[in-house]
Amino acid sequence: MKPLAVLFAASEMAPWVKTGGLGDVAAALPAALRRAGHDIRVLLPYYPALRVAFPAAQMLATIPALSAGLPPARLLAAEADGLPLLLLDCPELFDRPGNPYLDAHGHDQADNAVRFGLLSRVAALLGQANSPLDWQVDVVHVNDWQTALAPAFLHYEGGAASVVTVHNIAFQGCFGPEMLPRLGLPAAAWRFDGVEYHGQLSFLKAGLQFASQISTVSPTYAREIQDEHFGYGLAPLLRHRRHALRGILNGIDTALWNPAADPALAEPYAANRLAAKRGNKAALQREMGLAEGNDLPLFGVISRLTEQKGLDLLLTIADGIPHLPAQLAVLGSGDKAMEAGFKALAERHPGRIAVRLGFDEGLAHRIEAGIDCFLMPSRFEPCGLNQMYSLRYGTPPLVQATGGLADTVVDVNDASLADKTANGFVMPDGSPHALWLTMERACTVWQDKRRWQRLQQNGMRRDFSWTLAANDYLQLYRDAIAAH
Numbered sequence: 001m002k003p004l005a006v007l008f009a010a011s012e013m014a015p016w017v018k019t020g021g022l023g024d025v026a027a028a029l030p031a032a033l034r035r036a037g038h039d040i041r042v043l044l045p046y047y048p049a050l051r052v053a054f055p056a057a058q059m060l061a062t063i064p065a066l067s068a069g070l071p072p073a074r075l076l077a078a079e080a081d082g083l084p085l086l087l088l089d090c091p092e093l094f095d096r097p098g099n100p101y102l103d104a105h106g107h108d109q110a111d112n113a114v115r116f117g118l119l120s121r122v123a124a125l126l127g128q129a130n131s132p133l134d135w136q137v138d139v140v141h142v143n144d145w146q147t148a149l150a151p152a153f154l155h156y157e158g159g160a161a162s163v164v165t166v167h168n169i170a171f172q173g174c175f176g177p178e179m180l181p182r183l184g185l186p187a188a189a190w191r192f193d194g195v196e197y198h199g200q201l202s203f204l205k206a207g208l209q210f211a212s213q214i215s216t217v218s219p220t221y222a223r224e225i226q227d228e229h230f231g232y233g234l235a236p237l238l239r240h241r242r243h244a245l246r247g248i249l250n251g252i253d254t255a256l257w258n259p260a261a262d263p264a265l266a267e268p269y270a271a272n273r274l275a276a277k278r279g280n281k282a283a284l285q286r287e288m289g290l291a292e293g294n295d296l297p298l299f300g301v302i303s304r305l306t307e308q309k310g311l312d313l314l315l316t317i318a319d320g321i322p323h324l325p326a327q328l329a330v331l332g333s334g335d336k337a338m339e340a341g342f343k344a345l346a347e348r349h350p351g352r353i354a355v356r357l358g359f360d361e362g363l364a365h366r367i368e369a370g371i372d373c374f375l376m377p378s379r380f381e382p383c384g385l386n387q388m389y390s391l392r393y394g395t396p397p398l399v400q401a402t403g404g405l406a407d408t409v410v411d412v413n414d415a416s417l418a419d420k421t422a423n424g425f426v427m428p429d430g431s432p433h434a435l436w437l438t439m440e441r442a443c444t445v446w447q448d449k450r451r452w453q454r455l456q457q458n459g460m461r462r463d464f465s466w467t468l469a470a471n472d473y474l475q476l477y478r479d480a481i482a483a484h
């Protein structure tokens with residue numbers, strides 16, 4: 001089939017600018033599509049970190065002020081491992097230190113409507129006949145609210161097919177109605193079936209309304225966000241557009257997360273060399289000050305400490321862990337009350353429960369390798385990465401049945417053991433009691449070494465590479481062109 005020309009527009013890209021899953025996807029998916037022979041180029045703001053990484057970016061085009069409220073800008077070209085980057089250079093909007101969305105006090109930057117209005121407007125422009133580039137785009141692929149206004153421009157002015165991907169529906173980019181003319185949208189767009197959303201201009205709603213196709217980062221999350229409880233107000237629109245909506249599970253970086261060649265580990269191991277995982281458990285116990293030995297199962301957590309991640313459920317029951325009996329290793333940071341709760345928990349149970357507050361990439365790898373069972377009782381999880389890292393590291397995850405967790409973790413029972421899909425533990429509901437019962441069940445299965453090894457090997461066999469997801473995105477692009 002004919003190679004596709006796709007503009008991938010995003011507000012962050014790992015390793016330069018990353019606040020969440022979108023940053024990883026923006027790095028991995030375009031690279032995988034490029035490897036498959038397609039012409040993918042990534043549009044990003046020229047943030048300080050990109051100025052440092054690509055100081056000699058080549059001038060491609062000047063972009064005049066596209067509307068009353070948008071400043072002129074320049075488009076620069078650079079290349080990251082063969083992947084073309086289009087850098088949107090507008091120093092007054094993007095050359096600022098710190099988080100790409102928040103100011104030093106943790107508040108939204110005051111001019112985010114203009115900053116990401118410009119990014120969206122330029123994404124649309126590159127898919128239109130008057131694009132300053134000599135490049136005919138088949139699909140404009142936008143991500144989260146920061147680029148989601150592009151499909152509205154393409155709708156009202158004409159242009160390429162478009163796709164919007166939702167990485168987290170909780171963030172929607174809502175601004176005052178005065179932004180409509182300032183960003184250059186027609187008055188006719190101020191409608192319930194336009195860009196208007198409860199008296200505001202919503203970038204994400206605009207994308208969901210007008211994109212040729214919609215995707216999110218797991219099949220279960222695609223269903224969940226059509227439900228009021230998960231949809232943050234956008235469920236009715238998503239139900240209306242359900243035939244254009246699908247979930248595509250993210251891949252993981254299988255080179256970075258590879259227990260057979262992970263420089264952070266005490267001993268490398270693989271599905272057919274699982275005994276070596278034991279040495280990583282001992283090393284982790286020493287590193288974190290836990291009693292050394294393999295007579296108890298070791299549970300672990302690596303997470304932002306927030307309600308979303310369900311770690312308040314764990315705190316509620318965690319004083320029982322030594323009686324299971326089991327051990328617990330926690331690495332996390334976030335909510336201050338939760339941080340204090342975990343710190344006090346570890347102080348009450350020295351040798352059995354260890355907690356490290358902070359962000360530590362190397363320790364995250366050693367925990368994945370050294371623990372027996374990974375706890376991820378999230379209340380919602382659009383995709384989730386850690387459960388996939390755990391499966392790859394022979395560390396069965398214990399999860400709530402939500403979003404990407406439901407799509408990757410298969411509860412162990414006789415049937416799932418027989419058909420070789422069992423790879424972890426799924427809580428029967430979202431209560432602390434359910435977490436406790438499921439941890440008890442995990443301890444029982446852990447005692448049966450042969451059953452446990454089957455769980456580990458089932459998880460380690462699964463393919464989490466981006467190649468699978470890239471194929472699904474190609475189909476999404478083709479469907480977007482057909483629907484356009």
Ligand code: ADP
Nearest residue numbers: 303304331332333358359360361364384385386
């Ligand atoms: P989310 O993006 O919602 O935080 P994910 O599971 O999708 O959750 O991704 C979290 C990523 O951040 C994983 O790569 C995880 O290992 C990493 N991570 C989270 N907290 C820490 C921490 N304290 N130290 C090191 N890595 C962490």
